[in-house]
Amino acid sequence: GGGDVFAGTVSAKASFFAEGCRPLLDKLESSRTALTRFAIALGPFVAGFALVAWTKFRVAAFVFVGAMLAMFTVRLPGALFHNNSRYLYVLVPLAVGGWAAACAHESQRVRRGATAALGVTAFVVAISLPGRLAVQAEETIAASDSYHAVAEWVATNVDDDAVVLLHDAGAMSLVGQQSLVDLVGLKTSTSPAVHREYTEAQCRRGTEATSLVAARYGASVLVVTSVWDRDFRITQSLRDEGWTVERIDTRIDTKTEGPDTKADGSDGSRGLERYEVYSIAPPAG
Secondary structure: OOOOOOOHHHHHHHHHHOOOOOOHHHHHHHHHHHHHHHHHHHHHHHHHHHHHHHOOOHHHHHHHHHHHHHHHHHHOHHHHOHHHHOOHHHHHHHHHHHHHHHHOOOOHHHHHHHHHHHHHHHHHHHHHHHHHHHHHHHHHHHHHHHHHHHHHHHHHHOOOOOEEEEOOOHHHHOOOOOEEEEOOOOOOOOHHHHHHHHHHOOOOOOOHHHHHHHHHHOOOEEEEEHHHHHHHOHHHHHHHOOOEEEEOOOEOOOOOOOOOOOOOOOOOEOOOOOEEEEEEEOOOO
16 A cells, blocks of 8 residues: 555555554564574574675665564564465575675685585485475465366356455456455455455454455355455354355265265365355345
8 A cells, every 4th residue: 555664465464464453562472483483494594694694785684684574573473474484585595695605704614614504404405305395285286276176166157247255366367257356455456445444443353344345346256265264254254244145065076965074074065175155145225
């Protein structure tokens, strides 16, 4: 938004998640936990951030890192966890610079020590990387398959003139003819203003914002992950505002007994282990 220290999409997330009004100590603890997880993920390579002190850009680096972490901590500390700490990974080049400075230090003793330490770091990374990549690939493929499947289901089974309310446009914007409305506001520019007024400003996750966004565009279908629905009470918010919300059976195998009948918690639906599809209708009158 205008005058915001964050880019438009991050600002939209800040308004939706409404973490800025939490007590400062809680936000500091959240950021500390995120940084700790990030450091553990990097392993010994994280020492490169301390070695930035030997670079010519150390002042600019420390000011940038401090300002970035302060902004996230004050407004949106949870973002430091998002997508496996993706916002923190933009800092990795600084650590690379720190290691480079140490390996090129004027002191031969420092150079040798840094080179040896970097060698150990490279060995640790080489040992752990295949396993990490395998896990990441498995998670990515599962998420992609799930989302593409539900996107195809919506494109095939939902009327072309329907308006679909969702929180993750992604693949769904590439298939089908349905109009999509982004509840958070990364793609729908009017949504953040609603959350600024009814969620962030009131420092609570009320029921009004979801209803207002859905009503403004005449949404008749909702696509939501089970995790988001649990954490942000999206379907319950609509029900509390008088909406009729009914789960749509998206199962491929219609012979299964019904939702949540399998041992793994799925029901044979396309993407249902991650995504759920609902028919929604506003209050009468």
